[in-house]
Amino acid sequence: MTKNTNKIYDASSIQTRKGLEAMRHTPQLFLPDLETPGITHTIKEIVTNSVDEMLVSPENNVKVKIFMFTQEETGRVQFLVTDTGRGVPILTGSSGINPFYNCMVIPHTSGKFNQNTYAVAGGQFGVGHKITVATAKRFTGVSFRPEGVGFIHVVEGVAPSEPTLFLSEEYRHFQTGLISFWEPDKSVFFYLESYAKEGYLSLINFLREIVYFRKLDIEVYKLERLIPEKLWKTEDPNFLLQEIEKIEKKSQLVWSGLTEDSLGWIRSYWKLNKNFSWKREIKFTEDERKICDDVDPQISKRIHAITLQFFYIKGDRTGGCFSLVNFVHIPDVKKSDQTKVVLEIMKRAVSTHIEDKDIKKFFLSLYNLPLYLAVGVDYEGARFSNATKTAWVDPEFRLVYMALVSHWLEQTDNGKEIVKEFYDLIQSDIEARYNESLGKKIFTKSNMSIRSLLGDMDKNFCDAKPKDGNRMNCELFLFEGKSAGGGEGYDTEHQGTYPLQGKPKNVLKGTNGSFSEALRNVLEDAILSKILYLLKYDPREKDTSNLYFGKVCITPDADAHGGHIASLLLTAFQTVTPELVNMPGFFQIIVPPYYQICLDKNPKYRVYIRDKDDLPSWCAEHIFTKRLKIKARYYPYLNLPDKEIESEAYITFTKILFEYGLIMENISNRLQISPEILEALCKCTYYLTPRTMNTERVRECIMANRVTYEKDTNTITVSYGETDIPIPLMFVREELYENVLKILNRLKWREWYPVISTETINNSKETPISFFNLYKLMKRWRDGLISIKPLKGLGSMDSKDLTYTCMDPRNRKALIIKGVGDVKRIIRLMEKDTAERKKIVSEYFS
Structure with missing residues (x-):
């Protein structure tokens, strides 16, 4: 790569943009776009501030007036917004910072962060008003307050060092409020010319949203002229108000919130x-x-x-x-x-x-x-x-x-009446759509036979050959690809196989619920039409007496792609062949194994695991129980003898313990706090709030040298020797209550603690251990004795194993579909298993 020696890159090359300058250079961060919606959004930010004033004191009858000035020949547009609210404070506070100046030009400054000032304001970032100022060619803000009047003029994002204030007695008799007028900059926004013609319609539509639930005194005026130049430069409040009054008389009222037809x-x-x-x-x-x-x-x-x-x-x-x-x-x-x-x-x-x-x-x-x-x-x-x-x-x-709405609709007389009235209105539609889902509606049929539509049988199809000629005892297995097109040694007498070799079409796309359109999509799709031919079934005839197979076993791969293919197949069958779906057990989803486990890391000794519940259960039965004895030692106050954890209780305990260990590791990674400290904090959660904080009790629980508490940040600092560990309690308590304690309560951790003995420790010597350290020990045993291989496709399995796990009726696991109501449930279960397979591999065996 050629070096560019003409460019100098050193400390002087680094620049920092702040305030309005930064917002003006990156307006897309604060606006939906730089076209009509973006221009309207800048107006919304000013108007919503005025609306918030209306909501704070509705008894004061605050009025908002919006003027839109346009000049179509030049494509310029200007706005003027007035309200009779409280205005923005203009006197400098004890901090030495002028609040009016900051609210106008300093980002992340607002009077709405304090909920005592604006109870239900929509603003929360303190940037809305400032993005309007930053993107304006010029902007003027005037605040009328009991203590006087303040002016500020901003040109292309450049603001003065301080506002102009008039605080003498003659400036204290005006009606309080805020006046803002500005011109969006053509160098920032696109299509200002079109906004000058019809932009006010977008503005009015936004205002109609605001006044839908409550009538507000908001008026919009339109003028085909620009704001007089003398108005931009004046700092005379009397002259400003007189000119605005003249403008209002010459303006055309185009919308009023009090007369809006909601x-x-x-x-x-x-x-x-x-x-x-x-x-x-x-x-x-x-x-x-x-x-x-x-x-x-x-x-x-x-x-x-x-x-x-x-x-x-x-x-x-x-x-x-x-x-x-x-x-x-x-x-x-x-x-x-x-x-x-x-x-x-x-x-x-x-x-x-x-x-x-x-x-x-x-x-x-x-x-x-x-x-x-x-x-x-x-x-x-x-x-x-x-x-x-x-x-x-x-x-x-x-x-x-949720509790309030549930009370309204399910417990109050008025709510029950509303629900009953709505049900009476839609009852016939529910029944009609249910009947349509069952395919009971009669459609016009084509004169073409389904055989001519589907063509010849695919050469990759392996047919079942029943000796007694009874086809209803035969099963059709649909595999995803040719490599998994049937294992070695399967029942060729009663089982047929067909590899799809592709993804079927989404038959519902573009149909608007029409059966005939969905059927056309099925017949036009090579995969779906071939399956109908293999079944010797015509969806238009709805005759199930001559089916070529008595059962269809959809056998997808154990990944997201396979799950999607199975979902598309079920959706197609539910839509065009609901009578087949309503035959209990005709359609089945074969759940393939997700993992291959090799004992002692030797491929010759392999075992296949199918479900997430099977993984910890198998490890508990074949690894932990033979090498690790666990007793429950109860705390003295219960006065109970030790109890050894055995058989099913051992397996259940192991599953919960690994779930607990994974959650603790995840929380530890997020918060950068050791799991041992988090586990110890579970014993003293009561003392982790500002009201109940007891640093001595916390120190005893976590066995630290020193614990200090910072009330302002709600943080404790734990000291072990010379190492200080800050712990933000707001996040820690939330994680403990939401995730950790729920699992520990399932273990009944307040009643007992584990005591272990292993092959490497004398059986007569028992060692107490914490739950998390026990999890680490069991994890170390497991990782040293087995290896896990995730199975993505059935083609990667040994052919005999494929037959044993997926095709043999004695060993395979199938999700049975008993009717159309089960289809969505089965799809959800299938997608859940598919999604969690990767999660288990990455977390449980990471």
């Missing part, structure tokens, strides 16, 4: 051209706060309002969701707790009215509720998952919210 807007949001045939609403009241207090009183105090609205349109099968959190729209409903929880509980409540077991199974697994749901939450301290606030996931709030 019901019409929500229909347009969901792109509906029909009126709702049913609508119900539930609102949170103080009488229901006790329900939340019982779950978590601290979270309950932070709930201010919750509104649920249910809609239904007769004949509609789609449904939709809309949600606001602190008047911030959350478009990513898949990650939003507030919508998922309601839909899950509503579905559960509706299922109680379904009496037929098969229909209920179909409803819970396959049916999508045709429910339109609008949710509004005012929640103190809401946490959003990204800078643009498109998702909100709060596990603490979810538990309280």
Whole structure:
């Protein structure tokens, strides 16, 4: 590689961008894009600050006015936002920093971090207002306060060293509030010309989201001219207010929040051209706060309002969701707790009215509720998952919210009435879709025979040859590839094999639930059509009396690819041949072995393990019980004799112990704290909170030389000799309670501790040991005696072993499908096994 000697790279080459300059050079970090949504987002950041003022003091009748100035011939657009809220404080505090200046231009500065100031504000990062300032060609902010007036002018991200303040008596009589006007910079944003023409529609759509649940006094004005130049330069409050009043008289009012048709807007949001045939609403009241207090009183105090609205349109099968959190729209409903929880509980409540077991199974697994749901939450301290606030996931709030919604829909008279009304509306649709899933609907048939559609039999197919001629006792094994196309010594009389050699088509793609379209996809797919030919079955005739095989055994490889192939096959059969799926046991998923274990690391002595439960059980039975005796020695207060752990109890104990050891190792790696210290801390979790902290008790439990506690950071420092180990209690307590103690309680660790004797220790001498050290000892025994080989494909197995583990009815493990209701359950089980195979290899045998 040629060196570039003309470029100098030294200390002077390193630069640091701060504040508005950094935000102006990387606006994509704070905006959805640099086109229309990004421009609208900069306006949203200013407007939501004004809306937060409206919500803080609704009795003060705060008003917000938004002016949009456009000049189409030059493609320039400017904005002016005024509100009559409290304004931003302008007097310098004891820290010597001016709050008005910081709120305007210093990132991560906000009055919303203190929940006493803004109870239900949507802001949480302190960067929204600043990104608007940073990306503006010029920006002016004016704060009217009881103590005076403050001005600040920013040009292309460059701010003055301090704001201009007017604090004399003549400047203290103005109505409090905040005025912001700015011009987005063409060098930052694209397509400002198109925004000048129709951009205000995007702005109005955002405002309609805000006022959906509550009418707010917000007005939008439009002018086909720019802000007068003298207004950008003035620092005279009287002149500024007079000019804005003149602008308002010349402006065209294009939207008002007080006259907004919320019901019409929500229909347009969901792109509906029909009126709702049913609508119900539930609102949170103080009488229901006790329900939340019982779950978590601290979270309950932070709930201010919750509104649920249910809609239904007769004949509609789609449904939709809309949600606001602190008047911030959350478009990513898949990650939003507030919508998922309601839909899950509503579905559960509706299922109680379904009496037929098969229909209920179909409803819970396959049916999508045709429910339109609008949710509004005012929640103190809401946490959003990204800078643009498109998702909100709060596990603490979810538990309280789940209890509240469950109470509403399943226990109150009003909620039960809503559920019953909704069930009555969709009952016929549930039954109709269930019947469609069973293939009971009659479709137009082609004149072509299925034999002509499918072509000749594949040469890779090995047919079964029953001597008695009874084909219903024959099994068809579907393998993934040619290398696994049947093992050595299988039952050729009653077993046929066929290698798929590829991945079948997703027959549901682009069908919109149409049986005829799905059938066409099946017949056009080489793999699926060949399977139908091998079965001698025509899905259009639905005649199961002349099947060529009495059972189909899908035998995928033990990896994600094999699981996906099996899922596609089941989906296709469930869609076009539900009558075959409803024949109990006709379709089976053969679960292949996941590992090959070699005893003493010798390939000649191999054993195959299939399930994750088999791995620790096998190790316990063949390794640990022969080399390690374990007794449970009870603590003196129980006054019980020692008890040796044997047989099934030994296996169960080993499985739980390895689960415990893996979790301790993972936590230790994340927190950089030794597992031995974590295990010792489990004995004194009560003393690990600021209120109950007892450093002497903690020191005794972990046998340290010294323990000190930092209350500000909620951290203890553990000293062993000259080594100091900081331990953040906030994370440690959470890990101990959420993961470690749950497993230790299964071991009943407060009642006893293990005592061991091994071949290397005199059997008469028993050694006490901690649970984690026992895990390390057993792991060392195991790793020294066996080797594990993960099996990816069946073709890598010995042919005799393949026959023994997957084809022999006496030894194979199969997931039996008894009907269409089992398909989704079987797919989930299969995917779970497939996903956890790698997890077990990487964790249990790492």
